[in-house]
Amino acid sequence: MTRFLKVLAVGMMASLATLAIADEEAAVIDPPAAGSVSITEGLAAFDRVYEVTSHPRCANCHVGASDRPMWSGPSYDRTRPHGMNVQAGESRIGAETMLCSTCHAYREGLNDVPHAAPQVAMNWQLAPIEADWFGRTSDEICTQLRDPQRNGGRTMVELAEHLNHDLILHWAWNPGGGREPAPYSLQQHVDDLLIWGVAGFPCASD
């Protein structure tokens, strides 16, 4: 295949992927009215947010400067670094000579084979170093997530929209291959994030 055709094919697959979200999986962003959520309700919502963020489907790629994605959770018999000695590199998309997408390439439909590389997003990559969640407590993630320095300067709604845009995040609730999905649902998670935001981003240590 010529390079042109390759680029074309990749572009088409990317469009298909985007369409898939737009049509089927996007969550509705509908925050509660300002002032309608108590701190207690906000903290309860964050407890659920923490269940999601600390779940292996999410936390495995939210690693920090170690640059090594993790394998943990019920699909693995023990917690350990990703087995292929992958390094995320500065780009976080894989050491620049071997991208995450070398194995985690896009393919239509889920890869339902257990223990084969999940293949759903074009841009499989690690979360930014600032979003280092792996093994962290609820309170640590809470303060991290509301800190503009570490959340990409996002508002509550922008955090929710971010969840809507990223295919990898959608995959977390529908991972296939016998993998345990993240708890609740994308919609519930977006709702909880918004409830927490409307309550003023309370954290247990406040």
Next chain:
Amino acid sequence: MGRLRTIARRTFLIGSVAVVGGVAFGTYLVRRDIPNPLEDDLASGEATFNPWVKIDQDKITLITPHADKGQGVASTQAALIAEEMDLEFGQFEISFGTPSPAYWNTAMGAETAPFMATDESFTAETTRAMMGNLMKVIGLQGTGGSSSMPDSFDKLRMAGAVARETLKHAASQETGVAIAELNTEGGAVILPDGTRIPYTALAATAAGIEPVQDVTLRDPSTWRLLGKPMQRLDIIAKSTGTLNYGIDLSVDGMVHAAVRLDPCRNGQIVNYDATAAKAMRGVTDVVEITGGLAVLADNTWRAMQAANAIDVTWGAPPYPAEMDGHWQALEASFSPELLDSTWRDEGDVESAIAAEDVIEAEYRSPYVAHAPLEPLNAIVRVTDDGVEVWSGHQMPRQLQTVVAGITGHAEGQVTFHNQFMGGSFGHRLELDYIKQATEIANQMRGTPIKLTYSREEDFAQDFPRHIAMGRARGTVADGQVNTLDLSLAAPSVIASQMGRLGFPVAGPDSQLAAGAWNNPYGIPNYRMTAYRAPELAPTSSWRAVGAPAAGFFFDSFLDELIHQAGADPMEERIRLMDHDVSRKVLEAVADMSSWGGELGPNQGRGVAFVESFGVPVAEVVEVTATDAGIRLDKVWVACDVGRVLDPVNFENLVQGGVIFGLGHAINSEITYAGGMAEQSNYHAHEAMRMYQAPEIFVKGLENGAHIRGIGEPPVPAAAPALANAIFAATGERLREMPFHKFMDFV
């Protein structure tokens, strides 16, 4: 004296095999010549001199009947013949040949004789010779027990020399030149005037000559090939992906099959529903076979997917469904009625233990899978006239027997085409996959069936390495090890394995505690007792068989005693060593590793020595305890095989064995839940990762009196050397494999 008394009480496992087989073990049977199988289909003008060499006008074919599982034995067998025949690599083809009693393994029996390899007494040597004769009588053709080189070394060089001298005889007959004036070189007979007559041109004449048996072997000082690095015959094909393994083969008209077998290994289907599977694309049929079901389809993938889609309820396992039950069975086996044998009892253990402070420890070694990279597979075609089988197998004649038993043909009607194997580690000593493929093909006579296991089925149906438990007591005195009393409980691998072949076995199992009873240490009070646990999950020979478990127990505990004595781990082992060849191995590894030299921060070194299949092996492992876990830095290995035939292949085999031993010690365990193996694939039973692999330095010594094989012996010392190194670096003593349960490795 003690030794003779001990032996008189023992019967030999293999001995009872012969009795059950109804074999009269007489002088005639030992001395008789076994027909050369190459004569069966010899065409006019083709010459064969013995079962290993065939020549026609076009080519020279060397038969290399030992199975090649990646260890490179096909090349080395060919080199042994080629050395004596004055052939260069490239001047001949190789073939695994046909199953035949002519390829009986002279060396496989020696290991079953209950003598330490270091025992070269008259009784020991006579018994070994007797075991070798027995192998001939029963015509046991097999690859295993690191016996290929001990079996081949003299025999194949002799085969080459016989061919060479017979070809010279033929040249003399054709030219009238006296044999004494003829030489051979590069696949040709050389006349005094320099004329070269290629062997192929002599085939027709040689075919009419009785092979010359009175030959002299080349002196090793004149070897051209042996003892030097050789390019393996399979290496280009393997490197370019063009070598055909069994899994790559196809036969015209072949139908693909996958199996869904009882993961509890009781063969009991309570009920099943194959409706969904039968409706899947490409699926032609679902049939019942012994132990489960088989799906037939137009390709392997579809057959496997459909096999997974069958809804089956299986019966209960014939062993404890949960792991606790397995370990409890071992704990209960340290009892007098389950005593298998007291293999060593030197000094006075009881008095020594009563007199001194006793150090005690308990060790565990788990089930581990063979998990060869190439999953089990076979192609079988059954017709009314005969059966053809294409597969990789280590016991060709047993294969013929079971196939013939299923189809009702005579054994001679079963043609077996042995293949290069993508690993085995003992798995391809088993015959189940051959039986299943044959059962399917027998239901569809005329159609070739290709059975391929999925990786998951390969794991589920494996007969893993046995579990074992060790209980050790010991004492130290005056800075020295004084007493080592090791008891081991494990089910008998040999009984499980031989039982499936239909051979009941009797007597103690020398493999049960191999690696613990046969180390040639002169510890003042030394007792090694093996208890035979009841059979639990079905097990099979795994690379180095008994020694990876028992050697781990023995050497780890010796290290604990040495630490307690305040002695140096290397110096104390050397001091205790009672066998010159073995002592030199320890001294060599100390020298190679600069034992006693400076270590970096958080670094530690451990040494272990385990003798396996007659090969003394000493390994030093160097590790660093980092914040992220233990890093394996370097490994040094010294061993003695009597003679190294190919230094490069030798080094590779040792390095591979060390990686195999370390990787499994760190990562691997098969556990049962609900009677089924919980680990279904490599993700849960990992090999060592490339980035985790240490640098490995190898030295092969040549002081031993006998030539030995190196496929298995590097494995057992790896785990204790690593555990001892971790102790040196961290102060933490690991007494149970896999080690990753207790710490991380980076």
